[in-house]
Amino acid sequence: MPATVDAVMLEARAGALAKRSIKTTSKIAGIRLAVTCIDLTTLEGKDSEGRVRSLCAKAIRPAQHLPDVPSVAAVCVYPSLVAVAKDALRGSSVLVASVATAFPSGLSSPAVRLDDVRAAIAAGADEIDMVIDRGAFLSGKDRAVYDEIVAVKRICGELHLKVILETGELGSYDAVRRASDLALEAGADFIKTSTGKVGTNATFPVAVVMCEAIRDYARRTGRAVGLKVAGGVRTTKQALTYLVIVNETLGEAWLTPERFRVGASSLLDDLLMQYEKQLTGNYAGPDYFPKD
């Protein structure tokens, strides 16, 4: 029988994990880890080549005066800007992730959605962030959703495929669990919470549910799938809580950019500020860090 989720106890559990106290040495380690797990993201209609190049520079070296802060995991952009990002990131360890399948709604024709993926890969994308067709999922056409993920994965081949469930549109934790299970079975390398384009983005309880699905799937099949939380993650405190959730649900082995990502834009600024505070004991003003 399908796994079900009870909201009351789930939210209590997520609330308890959010109260873990991460201080001193573990805060420094947590901030560094969070930076390495960031998919530094810009997904706006007004994105330009200049904007993407600026973001890429920051992705490689987040702050000039904090040279020991590592690079982020990836830069995440629209397909048409993949080539620019690829060029700007040449020689660095930072990957290029591209959204695809008619992000963010996923409501183009099936052929256009798959072509979107092919175009992104042709432009040099290292990772694909696809959206599922929520309309199909919510009207019970789970098979169609499953088949599309399989098709996209076939196009991706070895490239990492992140499947965006858009949990804010799914309406219940049961549905989040069902969509997670479906994406895992279909071959996702990561399951991802949100596009960042709807009212509700990643939340702690949703992350717990998705971690539980990943854990149960790994236990059954031996295959380790990653988690990406995205949208609304702006503060160090939030990022550390997600690390705690992953740590206590999936275990230490998931605390790596291979298996955990945070999709965010302004989060990096707060991480840098908190990092410097840990080192010096003082907060520098926001203008002491590059805004991108």
Place this chain on the structure above:
Amino acid sequence: MTSLEYAPSPETTKPQIRERYGLFVAGDWVAPQSERYFDTIDPSNESVLAKVAYAGAADVDRAVRSARKAYEKYWSKMKPAERAKYVFRIARAITERSRELAVLETMNGGKPIKESRDFDIPTSAAHFFYYAGWADKLEWAMRAGREARPIGVCGQIVPWNFPLLMAAWKIAPALACGNTVVLKPAETTPLTALALAQIVQEADLPPGTVNVLTGDGATGAALVEHPGTDKIAFTGSTEVGKAIRRAIAGTMKRLTLELGGKAAHIVFDDAPMDQAVEGIVNGIYFNQGHVCCAGSRLLVQESVHDEIVVRLTERLQTLRLGDPLDKNTDIGAVNSKAQLDKIRELVRSGIDQGATLVQQSCALPERGYYFPASFFTGVQQSHRIAREEIFGPVLSILTFRTPDEAIEKANNTPYGLSAGIWTDKGSKNMYVAERMRAGVVWCNTFNLFDPSSPFGGYRESGFGREGGVHGLREYLAH
């Protein structure tokens, strides 16, 4: 691979602890007529925190007389709306001093700071707030046409597992109804009751309205037997509860007893598994299992037994045992050496009778009283660990095949305090819940409390209710 080792994160608030505490009688701190003092310790490191006065029979007599005087002269005569202000003031003071009280509760009792901070102290304040609101509305608790009258002097004896909270459960409704109180905190955990006495003093209640006598079982017995007490409210062991009932037989004294339990926690095969595991963990490891309503007997449907055991075994390893003052500690110290010995003895009996023990693997601190989170599989109804209250972090897992078998096994105990049910099916939840012989039944949750909700047991778990309008009526004359 990086590890996220949580660095120590101790709560740094330092509570005020006096070197020596007298008894709180007639609004003042007095030396005990017994002339005796005893040490109270921190069970997490066995260090002495303070010396506390021992109340002998003469001290009990003095306290009961002061409560009588306060009852007749001031408290029962006061306008109810005025009484409400005083009770409200106590609630406010607990809220204002919540951090200090939480640390004190943790130091003296061994429970994790996250529990005293997020549960014990806020819920204590909530009870005073709730009953403050009742004080001038008592006729609404009565049947139409009946007058709401207080009972008189209440002797209240509370246990060591939730020291301040149990005091709040008892004092708040008593005061709201116009009764006066002699409170006897548990021998091992007097400090928050004494802090509450300070709050009562600062709130300027009429002298003698609340008296606090520290001592041991003999102090409690003297309070029970004193002819001046009109009502006894006791929370503690079934054995002592029976002794109290015998002692007051033939008197006009009112009595409420909240005693032990061996709650059934039932998990059906259609339960939300991860949340059920959280419920199980909360049910038995909350407060090191020192909980009368703990879900200590897990009844699992046979088809999901192995799955639950795998999940629970994994979950045990993420529980953090250690310094109760560390904000990340999940399992603190056992309350006393005596309780630790009792837990060890019962666990030994479980092994001897053939059950299989699973424990969290972690080093125990060298000093202090600690016991790792544990559970037994292969437990039979006849085993001691399935029948006796362990009052520690030790769960017994049994199995069943059908809902009716679950109900039969759940009710097959002399206790009847609480029960828990996990199933995704509402109709099954209701079917089972209405057949539980238990005072409180939690469906798809566990250990949830609210001042407006009555709590209490039946059969060997006691009688009478605390909380809500039901709890209020226990402090009004019939």
